[in-house]
Amino acid sequence: MIRFAILGAGGLGKGMARVVQHKSEFQLVAMADSQGYCYDAEGLRLETIEPLATVANYPECGIPSAQAIMDLLKTHGDSIDAIFMALPNLPVEFFASTVRQILGETPFKGVFVDALKRTQAVEHLLAMDDVIEQSGTLYITGAGATPGFLTTVAAVAAQSFVEVESVDVHFGVGISCWESYKATIREDLIHLEGFDVEKVANMSDEAVEEELNRRNGLIELKGMEHADDIILELAGVCSRDRVTVGGLVDTRHAKKPVSTTVTVTGRTVSGVTGSHQFVLSDETTMVDNVCGPALGFLLRGIQMHRKGIRGLVTSADLMPLYSLEGSRQPASAVS
Numbered sequence: 060m061i062r063f064a065i066l067g068a069g070g071l072g073k074g075m076a077r078v079v080q081h082k083s084e085f086q087l088v089a090m091a092d093s094q095g096y097c098y099d100a101e102g103l104r105l106e107t108i109e110p111l112a113t114v115a116n117y118p119e120c121g122i123p124s125a126q127a128i129m130d131l132l133k134t135h136g137d138s139i140d141a142i143f144m145a146l147p148n149l150p151v152e153f154f155a156s157t158v159r160q161i162l163g164e165t166p167f168k169g170v171f172v173d174a175l176k177r178t179q180a181v182e183h184l185l186a187m188d189d190v191i192e193q194s195g196t197l198y199i200t201g202a203g204a205t206p207g208f209l210t211t212v213a214a215v216a217a218q219s220f221v222e223v224e225s226v227d228v229h230f231g232v233g234i235s236c237w238e239s240y241k242a243t244i245r246e247d248l249i250h251l252e253g254f255d256v257e258k259v260a261n262m263s264d265e266a267v268e269e270e271l272n273r274r275n276g277l278i279e280l281k282g283m284e285h286a287d288d289i290i291l292e293l294a295g296v297c298s299r300d301r302v303t304v305g306g307l308v309d310t311r312h313a314k315k316p317v318s319t320t321v322t323v324t325g326r327t328v329s330g331v332t333g334s335h336q337f338v339l340s341d342e343t344t345m346v347d348n349v350c351g352p353a354l355g356f357l358l359r360g361i362q363m364h365r366k367g368i369r370g371l372v373t374s375a376d377l378m379p380l381y382s383l384e385g386s387r388q389p390a391s392a393v394s
């Protein structure tokens with residue numbers, strides 16, 4: 060069993076707790092949020108987690124703490140194999156500084172996976188490649204829906220072309236209550252005209268609610284600073300200026316306002332221009348398309364880590380694995 064911890068217990072953290080129940084390789088042993096953590100080596104119960112305002116209130120093993128991540132991993136880091144980072148990324152260095160602290164001060168030596176969205180956030184992590192490698196851990200960044208699922212689709216679709224002219228991601232997200240995904244919505248607001256990180260960080264929940272009311276609950280996003288660009292550039296698909304990301308988020312209805320697509324346009328070997336387009340099912344939610352792929356990338360990371368691979372990789376460096384069972388044995392074991 061892969062002993063699994065989720066850092067962050069908001070919309071995506073709890074969503075991951077639901078999704079991981081369907082993967083027999085994993086046992087969810089720990090969760091942390093801004094008010095505390097819970098750890099049970101025998102496994103946490105989904106029905107107990109779901110209604111909690113904070114995981115610090117988990118019966119029997121919930122512990123209140125203002126430094127929940129560090130307290131959890133200092134105490135139990137050597138009993139955890141894999142971590143999903145479901146934390147807000149405001150300010151943009153938050154993930155990099157948290158990971159630096161985990162590597163420096165706790166015994167955790169496993170695999171991290173995140174669903175980071177912003178280019179600058181991934182750049183901060185890339186600068187830590189050596190530190191991550193020396194710590195004996197493997198870190199997979201940009202492994203949510205976009206970047207992650209859609210970036211990988213684009214990297215595969217690009218293979219039909221001798222030159223990739225553009226990659227365009229356009230997402231549709233529907234959520235019935237913005238407060239279930241506060242970090243996601245706040246990070247989206249940063250991309251709107253007249254907003255920046257500092258302004259959004261200083262907005263109260265009431266001010267966010269007012270802004271959403273002014274927009275009838277809809278956030279239209281264009282030309283986002285999204286790490287799909289750097290990830291596709293690092294994978295050698297195309298330069299980052301050829302990648303565009305935008306979308307429409309409805310914060311009042313669970314139904315997607317538009318379908319999510321990724322379109323890859325390129326020149327073929329015969330010299331003509333063509334486009335591949337991949338459309339996500341409208342029935343799939345943000346949780347399906349972030350948490351499912353993040354677990355798939357994590358499984359691949361676990362396989363790599365077991366073979367001794369350390370350091371930082373992006374989602375476009377990997378093909379996610381659906382399950383460890385049935386995956387091909389290494390050549391040496393086959394004979």
Ligand code: NAD
Nearest residue numbers: 067068069070071092093146174203204205240241242243
């Ligand atoms: P949320 O606001 O619902 O939950 C955040 C959780 O983190 C809360 O439980 C909070 O208590 C906890 N937290 C905050 N600060 C903490 C700290 N210092 N220590 C411990 N816990 C802390 O957030 P969400 O909407 O679930 O989003 C989570 C992340 O997922 C965000 O970074 C968002 O950008 C990302 N995301 C990525 C994609 C993608 O496709 N790549 C899509 C959606 C969301």
